[in-house]
Amino acid sequence: MAVAELTSPTVAYTHTPTRLHSSSQLSLSSTHLSFRLRRSFRPQNTRITCSVDQVQAPVAVETKKSTDKSDCFGVFCQTYDLRAEEETKSWKKLINIAVSGAAGMISNHLLFKLASGEVFGPNQPIALKLLGSERSFQALEGVAMELEDSLYPLLREVSIGINPYEVFEDAEWALLIGAKPRGPGMERADLLDINGQIFAEQGKALNAVASRNVKVIVVGNPCNTNALICLKNAPNIPAKNFHALTRLDENRAKCQLALKAGVFYDKVSNVTIWGNHSTTQVPDFLNARINGLPVKEVIKDHKWLEEEFTEMVQKRGGLLIQKWGRSSAASTAVSIADAIKSLITPTPEGDWFSSGVYTNGNPYGIAEGLVFSMPCRSKGDGDYELVKDVIFDDYLLKKITKTEAELLAEKRCVAHLTGEGIAFCDLPEDTMLPGEM
């Protein structure tokens, strides 16, 4: 196998070749260091401004496909023939699901849902390919042990590893949950850069080794821009296949509308989250319906809709941390399961779901080249189309413009990671959702 030498993105300050593929650890590239150095000269409480010159795009470089496999774990190393057995011979072909941040709390809920058949159905055997870090490797073994002890018949393979070039091999789904949490005093620009590097590397790995039609759901925050970085680093995978998770926001919005209207949550439909998974997100009550009627006809308190509803959705995560002392791992995992199910089952007639997807070709006039949450429908084939029959009013347009502006600013801030030249961070305020991981 030919081994191509990888070099890091060329930056104007220094040039340090690194082997991105040879280790799962983040290479603290010169780009990152220059961010750090500049920060020390910046006065407190100013707008964050930084730029990184970049001559060469990091995308589409040839990558080494490692010959090492990630390791199968324990009982999951057994071989057998599903076709030879009465109970399992009618099963579908096994699918490979890669999960990053596999030792974290969200995964600890999600993996067991996947293994139980709740998400992909009772005839779909699955292989879980778990990506952790060197630091979390023992915990990853613990997770694999608990999966063994759960005796799920559909869970046929579990492998664990710390190198995305190994773990993502032949992945048909990649659920990218792992991201660095924000440390004390860390600005959003720093977070964008640190996590951006993770997702740039993972995009490259997916590009090199995953199934050519892999579906990618980015959960690690800031998830929209991480998804954008990821897809820009995976030019051989359709950009349409990348999602940023806004389903938890949609679910929370539905619940708040139900509460206000005095109905059970199953009566609320057609809820769109527009834009960024941040406090600029726009839960759309103009197109949403309750018992099939426009929300504004059911909830007469329009002041509540305009002034309180959005904030209640945004602040839900922070409130939960206050109550529960932890962030909302369980309901996040449920919403990831929902997001997958929405792509593999036909969307109910007349309804839709929200997902952060690539804006190119969108019918709403939203700027191209972003990952932006919009209303989607699926035939259940893993693909989706954007919903055309939505309406806008001035209030909604104004809000959408604001979240669009934020995503454009985030995009400028990670240009060095998307191959779009000079990064320039000009984030006016911190809109990170509380407790986001």
Added chain:
Amino acid sequence: MAVAELTSPTVAYTHTPTRLHSSSQLSLSSTHLSFRLRRSFRPQNTRITCSVDQVQAPVAVETKKSTDKSDCFGVFCQTYDLRAEEETKSWKKLINIAVSGAAGMISNHLLFKLASGEVFGPNQPIALKLLGSERSFQALEGVAMELEDSLYPLLREVSIGINPYEVFEDAEWALLIGAKPRGPGMERADLLDINGQIFAEQGKALNAVASRNVKVIVVGNPCNTNALICLKNAPNIPAKNFHALTRLDENRAKCQLALKAGVFYDKVSNVTIWGNHSTTQVPDFLNARINGLPVKEVIKDHKWLEEEFTEMVQKRGGLLIQKWGRSSAASTAVSIADAIKSLITPTPEGDWFSSGVYTNGNPYGIAEGLVFSMPCRSKGDGDYELVKDVIFDDYLLKKITKTEAELLAEKRCVAHLTGEGIAFCDLPEDTMLPGEM
């Protein structure tokens, strides 16, 4: 409604009437205090010996049925008519599931499994009645919020409370997970007493307010003796309805046998865990089968079976804590789901499952009046029968006698909580499983 005044168990040392029903907090009864006081005079590292005189049994006393309800939560307070709707009118009647320790990690996995329909099936709407403590009440609200945000269509009611007399009302299932963990320096006798009091109170509450045919699964440790205390304090509920969870041990045993035999875990059947959920537990490889053949014919390494296998099952929990830094909440929740499913679906032909159940009338010659893990079969009606066609050899009988002796000793140690007179603790060694909650 007539209100009967409750008094605490009469003990020889002091007599302190307490209203057991008026608060969810544990009344630190005089029995407990006398334990504590005596401990300070006991030299270190001796056998634990204590006795509590008791003149009057605590069972079968008339209890107050509180008129207060536990509070419904948020969107689950909505009213609607399932029969009036096309999608839900074919659903079964809603069932009430009470869960104690509802703010803990095991519940955090289990509640979402219950709500998803994975356990009781896709046509069974459920009400979750969550029992916490004053200390955990905010966390309980957090759990309820996450359940709201998950939009599970089958989850129709969630109520939270700290008084078992309210929370257990009309419960058809009671999953008793909450128990005090062992504090630093706490002996097993102390733990038996502290947790025994919780389960005595919860038994009384079930007796007073739960469905007359409630099925009770005790998970909080020491679970066998806690289940015994619970059933003894609930004389109006069939003793047969009380289970102590040994299903995680069974699952772990199956996995270890599969690994040793080089097969996938679905090939292992007929595994019994005999006795106590402690290190004296007996994973039975004599009756177990792999691909339908006796294990001893498949695994020729009988030394491994006799000397290593049992220890591997017992030590699994401790190993997991080492790896994962936490105890095995996810796989415990899976095993609780398995235990429930085993009672509501017919047991596959020729197979069985393990559960800690009341020994009265058992065909194996095990001492009566214990909660002892034994092989069970169910028609799927919530009930079970003990399996008759099992074989014993000297090795198995010797092991069973040892775990039986331990449970008899634990029983003597909690006689003051079961209405059987004078408690006398004579526990020869500490057999608590590592990391048990």
